[in-house]
Amino acid sequence: MKExxxxxxxxxxxxxxxxxxxxxxxxxxxxxxxxxxxxxxxLSIALAQEGVEPSRPMTHDLIRxxxxxxxxxxxxxxxxxxxxxxxxxxxVFQAQEKAVRISSRPSDAIALxxxxxxxxxxxxxxLDEAGFIPQFDSEDDDNLEGGDEEMEEAxxxxxxxxxxxxxxxxxxxxxxxxxx
Numbered sequence: 665m666k667e668x669x670x671x672x673x674x675x676x677x678x679x680x681x682x683x684x685x686x687x688x689x690x691x692x693x694x695x696x697x698x699x700x701x702x703x704x705x706x707l708s709i710a711l712a713q714e715g716v717e718p719s720r721p722m723t724h725d726l727i728r729x730x731x732x733x734x735x736x737x738x739x740x741x742x743x744x745x746x747x748x749x750x751x752x753x754x755x756v757f758q759a760q761e762k763a764v765r766i767s768s769r770p771s772d773a774i775a776l777x778x779x780x781x782x783x784x785x786x787x788x789x790x791l792d793e794a795g796f797i798p799q800f801d802s803e804d805d806d807n808l809e810g811g812d813e814e815m816e817e818a819x820x821x822x823x824x825x826x827x828x829x830x831x832x833x834x835x836x837x838x839x840x841x842x843x844x
C-alpha cells in the first residue's frame with residue numbers, strides 16, 4: 665500500500681468535461697492514479713481544498729459535522745480495489761479500541777479526507793492496473809534531477825508534469841481502466 669497525495673482535479677474536455685481526480689504516489693515510482701468522478705463530488709473536493717465553507721452544509725460537510733460529534737475518528741482513506749472500471753475505497757476509522765472500515769466511493773472518501781486532513785493510500789494492485797508514470801525526455805529528466813529548489817519549496821509539480829497530465833487527459837478514456 666502506497667501513500668498518495670491529491671494533486672488536483674481536471675476536466676476531461678474530450679469526454680464532455682468529466683472531472684478526473686489525480687492522485688500521485690509519494691514514494692518510489694511517483695505513479696499518477698487518475699479516477700473519473702462526478703461533478704458534484706469534484707465541486708465538493710474543490711471547495712474543501714480552497715477552505716470554502718458554504719452557508720449551509722453540503723453532504724460531505726454534513727458527514728464531517730456528524731462525525732465530529734461522535735467517537736469515530738477518520739484516520740485514513742484507502743483505495744482498495746478496481747473492478748470492471750470501478751474504483752473502491754474504504755474509510756478507516758478509529759473507534760475507541762478498534763478500527764472500523766466502511767466501504768465508500770473514492771470521490772466521497774477523498775472529499776472527507778480533504779476535510780479531515782487525513783492521508784490517502786492506494787493498494788499496489790490498483791496502482792499497477794490504473795496508475796501511470798509521467799514520461800519525460802532525457803533533457804527534462806536532467807533538469808528534474810538537478811533539483812529545482814524553488815519548485816520543491818513551492819511544493820508544486822514541475823511544468824513538465826503539468827504538460828504530461830494535459831496530454832494524458834486529452835487522450836485517456838474511462839475504457840482505458842478496464843481490468844484484465
